Amino acid sequence: MNETADTMNVPRSRAWTLFGVFAFVALIAAQVHAVLTSPADRDMGHLQKILYVHVPAAWIMSLAFLVVFVFSIRYMWRGQEKDDLLAAAAAEVGATFNGLTLVLGMIWGKPAWGAWWVWDPRVTTTLVLFMIFVGYLALRSFVDDPERRAQWSAAVGAFGAINVPIVYMSVRWWRTLHQIQSSPSTMDSAYVLGLRTNAIAFMLIMIYFIRRRYELARLRRATELIADAAALGGT
Amino acid sequence: MAWREDWRRVRVIAWKDITTERRSKAGFNSVAALAVTILVLFGFALGPEAQALRDAAAGAVWLAALFAGVLAFNRSFQVELESGAIEPLLLYPGSRWTILAGKLLANALFVGLMLAIVVIVGVTLFQVTIPKAWPSLLGLFALGAVGLVVLGTFYAAMSSRTRAREVLLPLLLFPMLVPVLLAAISGSKALLTGDLMHEAGAWIRLLVAYDIVFVSATLLAFEHVIEA
Amino acid sequence: MTDQNWAFIGAAYAITWGVILGYLIRVHRALAQARAEFESASKHTERAP
Numbered sequence: 001m002n003e004t005a006d007t008m009n010v011p012r013s014r015a016w017t018l019f020g021v022f023a024f025v026a027l028i029a030a031q032v033h034a035v036l037t038s039p040a041d042r043d044m045g046h047l048q049k050i051l052y053v054h055v056p057a058a059w060i061m062s063l064a065f066l067v068v069f070v071f072s073i074r075y076m077w078r079g080q081e082k083d084d085l086l087a088a089a090a091a092e093v094g095a096t097f098n099g100l101t102l103v104l105g106m107i108w109g110k111p112a113w114g115a116w117w118v119w120d121p122r123v124t125t126t127l128v129l130f131m132i133f134v135g136y137l138a139l140r141s142f143v144d145d146p147e148r149r150a151q152w153s154a155a156v157g158a159f160g161a162i163n164v165p166i167v168y169m170s171v172r173w174w175r176t177l178h179q180i181q182s183s184p185s186t187m188d189s190a191y192v193l194g195l196r197t198n199a200i201a202f203m204l205i206m207i208y209f210i211r212r213r214y215e216l217a218r219l220r221r222a223t224e225l226i227a228d229a230a231a232l233g234g235t
Numbered sequence: 236m237a238w239r240e241d242w243r244r245v246r247v248i249a250w251k252d253i254t255t256e257r258r259s260k261a262g263f264n265s266v267a268a269l270a271v272t273i274l275v276l277f278g279f280a281l282g283p284e285a286q287a288l289r290d291a292a293a294g295a296v297w298l299a300a301l302f303a304g305v306l307a308f309n310r311s312f313q314v315e316l317e318s319g320a321i322e323p324l325l326l327y328p329g330s331r332w333t334i335l336a337g338k339l340l341a342n343a344l345f346v347g348l349m350l351a352i353v354v355i356v357g358v359t360l361f362q363v364t365i366p367k368a369w370p371s372l373l374g375l376f377a378l379g380a381v382g383l384v385v386l387g388t389f390y391a392a393m394s395s396r397t398r399a400r401e402v403l404l405p406l407l408l409f410p411m412l413v414p415v416l417l418a419a420i421s422g423s424k425a426l427l428t429g430d431l432m433h434e435a436g437a438w439i440r441l442l443v444a445y446d447i448v449f450v451s452a453t454l455l456a457f458e459h460v461i462e463a
Numbered sequence: 464m465t466d467q468n469w470a471f472i473g474a475a476y477a478i479t480w481g482v483i484l485g486y487l488i489r490v491h492r493a494l495a496q497a498r499a500e501f502e503s504a505s506k507h508t509e510r511a512p
Contacts, residue, residue, distance in 0.1 A: 047472065053479040093486075107474055131406075135406045135407040142403055159411065159449070212491070219494070223500050227504060
């Protein structure tokens with residue numbers, strides 16, 4: 001019953017609401033600042049303003065999947081349910097930002113490269129990563145037993161993360177062996193500050209989302225455990 | 236002599252799977268027939284010009300093997316689930332990895348045989364001329380098959396015990412196999428055209444690295460997966 | 464061409480905020496529902512023994 005008491009102890013602190021409000025204010029401020037102050041790029045014109053949402057979304061997606069990897073491994077190591085629920089929360093948030101990254105990449109690619117999609121290594125790896133984590137979330141929704149779901153999704157999450165560099169390498173070779181890779185234009189230092197502030201703001205949003213999603217998972221588990229206990233107690 | 240006992244267990248499990256498969260020939264025969272059918276359909280989609288077929292041969296062969304292989308992997312655990320034999324298998328004393336190794340051995344034989352049929356049919360249908368470097372091609376296929384079998388067996392151990400196994404296994408497995416497919420298809424293509432760019436070696440190294448990484452990861456993680 | 468670029472930029476920001484706000488609303492709704500279910504479940508068990 002120790003586990004039950006622990007799971008039921010779902011904190012609903014006001015501090016996290018405050019944190020969420022702060023995260024959104026920070027995002028709005030960073031975006032307004034970046035959009036208003038950034039000069040038009042020599043080649044891209046105002047189009048580079050898309051990068052202030054696209055690049056942070058891509059970074060945050062990688063960060064969220066890193067969290068999935070770390071907590072999946074930790075779950076396999078120590079077997080604590082909390083780690084599994086946190087990994088699941090990060091996976092869902094990561095997949096959301098991953099989808100956003102792909103769509104924003106297309107919106108950038110159409111005017112900048114003239115095509116909605118190019119088989120660039122980074123772009124393609126992002127898509128494969130998206131498919132891997134769609135599979136991860138599908139697996140979770142198809143397995144009912146919590147212990148089994150945790151073990152299996154920890155393995156799938158860890159394997160998926162291990163695969164990412166290999167996918168990247170393979171797509172890079174696949175591409176470069178056929179045609180010369182267009183190197184992304186080097187970033188002007190004037191934009192670096194805007195990118196950084198936006199990335200930090202996105203990170204705060206990500207932390208807030210993962211936290212809330214984690215709270216949700218804990219609450220659901222706690223409700224399940226109460227129902228189980230009631231069923232076992234017999235009335 | 237612990238390893239001798241382990242090895243005996245591996246053989247017993249592999250032999251059990253192979254015997255079940257041999258007794259119900261329907262399994263292997265229909266999977267192989269499906270693979271050949273997929274190849275023919277690829278021919279319709281890509282043909283009939285001989286050069287177009289030749290260019291696409293490697294991709295068609297590997298995709299046919301992949302689609303048919305998925306059915307084979309799910310079957311390998313399904314038989315046990317239907318007869319309720321997986322719990323006794325787990326209760327049996329000894330290391331868990333022997334179950335995986337036994338399954339891997341049986342599946343490797345199964346997929347290897349299927350791949351052989353697919354390659355022979357593919358070479359004929361797609362009018363491929365066998366290159367001088369055929370031993371390298373054989374090695375490339377073997378390395379690709381190892382990756383396919385290891386991850387296919389590992390993910391089937393999970394997906395075969397869920398409600399949606401037909402959808403879930405390809406959904407989990409295909410994105411993971413992207414490097415194997417790219418390496419196997421591009422490497423085969425290079426070897427078939429005489430490897431003018433000297434790229435086949437890079438693909439073979441990539442496959443070796445992939446196989447090493449995922450064989451070790453699977454051996455480490457299998458215990459968690461099968462017991463849950 | 465520049466006019467078109469503003470359309471792309473506008474679309475990018477609109478989609479970003481759509482996804483972020485959409486996820487926010489989804490999680491908060493689910494959270495409120497889960498909290499209500501949790502509270503009703505714990506009330507039931509308090510009465511049971």
